[in-house]
Amino acid sequence: MAGRLFLQIPGPTNLPDRVVRAISQPIINHRGAEFAKLVKGLLPRLKGVFRTERGTPLIFPSSGTGVSEAALVNTLSPGDKVLCFTIGNFSVAYAKLARNLGFQVEEVALPWGSGVSEEQAYERLAADRDRGIKAVFTIQNETSTGVMTDLRAVRRALDRADHPALLVVDTVSGLGSIDFRMDEWGVDIAVTGSQKGLLLPPGLGMLCVSEKALVASQSAKSPRHYFDWAAMLENNRKGFFPYTPATTLLFGLDESLKMLAEEGLPNVFARHARLAEGVRKAVAAWGLKLVAHKPEEASNTITAVVTPQGVDADALIALAEARFNLALGNGLGPLSGKVFRIGHLGQLNELEVLATLGGVEMALRQLKHPVPLGSGVAAAQGWFLENGR
Ligand SMILES: Cc1ncc(COP(=O)(O)O)c(C=O)c1O
DSSP, X not given: OOSOOEEESSSSOOOOHHHHHXXXXXXXXXXXXXXXXXXXXXXXXXXXXXXXXXXEEEEEESOHHHHHHHHHHTTOOTTOEEEEEEOSHXXXXXXXXXXXXXXXXXXXXXXXXXXXXXXXXXXXXXXXXXXXXEEEEEESEETTTTEEOOHHHHHHHHHHTTOOOEXXXXXXXXXXXXXXXXXXXXXXXXXXXXXXXXXXXXOEEEEEEOHHHHHHXXXXXXXXXXXXXXXXXXXXXXXOOSSOOOHHHXXXXXXXXXXXHHHOHHHHHHHHXXXXXXXXXXXXXXTOEESOSSGGGBOSSEEEEEOOTTOOHHHHHHHXXXXXXXXXXXXXXXXXXXXXXXXXXXXXXXXXXXXXXXXXXXXXXXXXXXXXXXXXXXXXXXXXXXXXX
């Protein structure tokens, strides 16, 4: 098909040309001085993206799921209790991961479409009188529902309950796109992947860990090898990895961190917020509903839209790709067939969002849903003009 694929899934995101050029460089010796210089230059800048001075970043050749596993096996011992708030497919997957690793999981299943509130978190933590819960897992941006949780609220709940559990946060579809502040919000372990706000191909899993999490890792008894922080940290100090690193992705990370710094994180967040609101204005103009229940929790990186009666979401997604070269995200788990998701994160601008919205409108019309052509596009255009940079 002529033209490029409009990859508007909620990650992996479109690769900026600068990143493509960076990852196309020849491989270098990963035990040599040039590589050590690269790694030593990357880690402090990665701290900046996590907004931490006290935290320690770690990079693994892995997907996001791998570093979620790393977060638990490095800080917990077999049978330890993890409190998991599940609000969508990815948080449910995390609870399963923890169970499969042999931890005891207290799963608090909350309605899909909402975030975790301070009261919900406080209630569970205050009830844990013997302090059996060792880690609290929450997700900053639930990619399956397009819902953000205010991490400050979860931190407040821990503090109010005077609970010592580690706060483990999945910010796979948040970091580099929506505000995240490791130190200020008292996050102990943040996990993310390369393929979303960090503008890279899939293949790097990243964590940032607090001093408290590092102390916990010294007595944690879970078996670990590939994801062992101690081995990684020891090697990183000299600029190396304990095994073969994803060299070209690290070249890409060097470039994408430059790009984020050039734009400035506050501007990056503001751009995501502005583009997301444009998408939401379009959805409202189509007369469709978001999966997100509360406007203030609607995600700035992905919008999950409930398809109208009589329109199968998977048919819409298939049509959009086959006819318009537009890739949208599908509904996950119980939302399958009922929801489509528009990814609006990474290196993206207003015109790309408008093209995406135009494609969705045409696909809806082809499936006989009587959306007025141009209605969503016009609503977003109006918003973008009124809310310039
Ligand atoms: C919020 C969230 N958590 C975890 C994951 C899993 O990450 P990965 O597929 O990189 O293992 C994803 C993937 O999209 C995600 O969006």
